[in-house]
Amino acid sequence: MELEVLILIPVSKPRRGATGETGLWRVERPIIDEGKCIKCWICWLYCPEEVISEGQSGFPVIDLSFCKGCGVCANVCPAKAIKMVRE
């Protein structure tokens, strides 16, 4: 008897949030003070999650759907413009 053989392969197309929104893991949220920000983009460079981008105002904005709240941006900011606030 001929088997009907299905080959199931574990491949997927990368897409945004395929395995959930990691922002839910966050304990502390980064808040940017645009008055202090000097737009040096060091936070953008260091963010391990690549969730910092340039907003319409020209200042960095953080995508809170995926920011895990690690605080690296606040730590590296030379202008002390980022504060971590408990969720």
Place this chain on the structure above:
Amino acid sequence: MNMAEGEWDIITGNHAAALAAKLARVGVVAAYPITPQTTVVEYLASFVESGYMNAEYIRVESEHSAMAAVIGAAAAGARTFTATSSQGLLYMAEVLHWAAGSRTPVGMAVINRSVGPPWNIHVDHQDTMSQRDTGWLQLYVSSNQEVLDTIIMMYKVAEHPEVMLPFMVCLDAFVLSHTFMPVNVPKQEEVDDFLPPYRPRHWMLDPSDPISFGNLVFPDDEYQEMRWSIDLSMRRALEVIEEVAEEFSEKFGRYHGGAIMKYRISDADYVILTSATLASEAEVAVDMMRDEGLSIGLLKLRSFRPFPHHSIRENLQGKKGVIVIDRSISFSSGGPIGTEVRSSLYDVSGAPAVVNYITGLGGRDITYNDVIAMSKDAISRISTGRLRKPYYWHKLKQDYQRIELAEEVVS
């Protein structure tokens, strides 16, 4: 360098394996050269270096990386090959699952060498038997000709669109790997005519259309179905192995069997069931015992994965007894082949008695005389009802065999 295509040559099993990879037009070889590796990869390195073989040869830092490299190359559409042995295979273990799970038809020659400690590197099957559940097709062979032919055939099986699983062709250390035998080397055109280039039909890595593989799935996703799909392909491979062996025999005039090879079993009361080079010894033993008037035959198990349950039941039903000789041990359970043969036959009416022997570990020499001794012991056990144990050790040194015997008497 071997240029004897289309002619007879006298070569080792390792040389035959390397030639098979060349003739199959393997495009990527990744290998790690340290012991327990054998000369397979040295032959391949010299083939590539001299331009005799047109392939990318990747020198990696471990067997784990060798397997990862060939999976990547296969995922990008290349026909791939590597070779390893004992501890090297075990170091690959994690990645063996990745090869099967990602459905890449990677090819590999495994030279069956015993696993340390203590270091030994002579033949037994503990290394590959311990990897039986990785999703790899596993074939055991008995001659250098069968090494070459089986590797070429298995690319066709593994790349079959309903199989898509990696394969290992297992050859006994030293007995085949380093022993010179006459081998009929096919011409490249003949092999090309038999084995078309590999074209992945299910998925392929392509930088212009990025995909990832092996990504996270949750319990409600298709993880269980993917395992079912491997099992399904494995079962389908049983039929494909037979089809490909038939086609090979028509084209090349050589037939080594499909999943099994039968020798004088149709009228036999007793059947020896074993694999690899022990099966060659068993063939001689069968002839000698037949001359004495014993009704005995041989069923050589070529394919351990997929396991040919149906053929085993069909060919052994109604026999008086089966003597299964294993060259590895699942401690306290028995020989891997013995336990599966017994499981295969359990619910068959008129199932023969199964007597399982563990022997030949670490390269202990097992000749046709040993096969005759085991067969006669089994026949005597069966005819007198002395079947107390699920398996028996053969050819332990005398003092140790005595302890084993004492345990049998007490049990």
